[in-house]
Amino acid sequence: xxxxxxxxxxxxxxxxxxxxxxxxxxxxxxxxxxxxxxxxxxxxxxxxxxxxxxxxxxxxxxxxxxxxxxxxxxxxxxxxxxxxxxxxxxxxxxxxxxxxxxxxxxxxxxxxxxxxxxxxxxxxxxxxxxxxxxxxxxxxxxxxxxxxxxxxxxxxxxxxxxxxxxxxxxxxxxxxxxxxxxxxxxxxxxxxxxxxxxxxxxxxxxxxxxxxxxxxxxxxxxxxxxxxxxxxxxxxxxxxxxxxxxxxxxxxxxxxxxxxxxxxxxxxxxxxxxxxxxxxxxxxxxxxxxxxxxxxxxxxxxxxxxxxxxxxxxxxxxxxxxxxxxxxxxxxxxxxxxxxxxxxxxxxxxxxxxxxxxxxxxxxxxxxxxxxxxxxxxxxxxxxxxxxxxxxxxxxxxxx
Numbered sequence: 558x559x560x561x562x563x564x565x566x567x568x569x570x571x572x573x574x575x576x577x578x579x580x581x582x583x584x585x586x587x588x589x590x591x592x593x594x595x596x597x598x599x600x601x602x603x604x605x606x607x608x609x610x611x612x613x614x615x616x617x618x619x620x621x622x623x624x625x626x627x628x629x630x631x632x633x634x635x636x637x638x639x640x641x642x643x644x645x646x647x648x649x650x651x652x653x654x655x656x657x658x659x660x661x662x663x664x665x666x667x668x669x670x671x672x673x674x675x676x677x678x679x680x681x682x683x684x685x686x687x688x689x690x691x692x693x694x695x696x697x698x699x700x701x702x703x704x705x706x707x708x709x710x711x712x713x714x715x716x717x718x719x720x721x722x723x724x725x726x727x728x729x730x731x732x733x734x735x736x737x738x739x740x741x742x743x744x745x746x747x748x749x750x751x752x753x754x755x756x757x758x759x760x761x762x763x764x765x766x767x768x769x770x771x772x773x774x775x776x777x778x779x780x781x782x783x784x785x786x787x788x789x790x791x792x793x794x795x796x797x798x799x800x801x802x803x804x805x806x807x808x809x810x811x812x813x814x815x816x817x818x819x820x821x822x823x824x825x826x827x828x829x830x831x832x833x834x835x836x837x838x839x840x841x842x843x844x845x846x847x848x849x850x851x852x853x854x855x856x857x858x859x860x861x862x863x864x865x866x867x868x869x870x871x872x873x874x875x876x877x878x879x880x881x882x883x884x885x886x887x888x889x890x891x892x893x894x895x896x897x898x899x900x901x902x903x904x905x906x907x908x909x910x911x912x913x914x915x916x917x918x919x920x921x922x923x924x925x926x927x928x929x930x931x932x933x934x935x936x937x938x939x940x941x942x943x944x945x946x947x948x949x950x951x952x953x954x955x956x957x
Contacts, residue, residue: 561651565662567805569870576778579605580951612643626699633661634727640665688713689766720744774946782854797863802832821919869893881939883926905935
């Protein structure tokens, strides 16, 4: 069986596909992955024995450029056109497609599947993309949710109109150029009749609503990459440090972010492991109680730290939960405030108030979680997280 997996987005959109691809290959399937051409993505997929077919511009460069909301329709048209250009060839001969990532790219990929007559599954990694009477949608940049409206169904109707206004013309113009009929609702077209939710049911519990949703569990892959000798020596040289990293977030609004977080962690009597990430965090001088890492096995590292401070991506939140480590979530955008709230609700960490940490705010959050009670709850939660989500999804896909 031949499977094409398509995404466009940040590391959090690509990393789960590594787990799915590995499980599919283990069941004898041939897997192709189309994703942004970032070197880190190609390296991770290569580790699972899968080559990357590049599509679109670098996700890191696009994120760091921070295009204004007014440019979203133009970027959407370019992404959709690229999906048609690349995926039409990549998907030939495939038996099925798995589609996730940014809304316009997913709409383009699904249109290619429709054009070729290839069955496709639409996947999201958190429930806020799925219309439900139990929760409101996320707001798109430049399209804030209407004030005073509390009815979730009405908010989801506004969401559908927003998506159409941003991406409808771009999608339908490209579809017309390829002989496909127009789509009346971009969002509903992307979700389809039976979307998959690839998140953990404890961290992200789905309440049945109007959609027939298949929740597989998060797509994780055991990571056996060793930590570097230098990092291992640092970890063994004292008490467990605090890890601070913001993944694919550029953190443009936070001046001297590295200095702020190092001082806040030091104030708790802890050492620091600083993840450079897309914010390019670093130290202006060598400090004996600080260690900077780039690409690193978070599964191995998080099990050896006292706490994790991060941006609240679905993948990082799940990895920290699996590691049984307390978390401080400093949400930047999108679904990240949701994950911050879930961490706080579960009693395994703190939700930072706002996207820009200060010495005072981060110190207070760290003090609240570096307690035995929080650590005990985090360890207990780790035993409840499902680790078979990728295997469940692979079996469902091949048995469909």
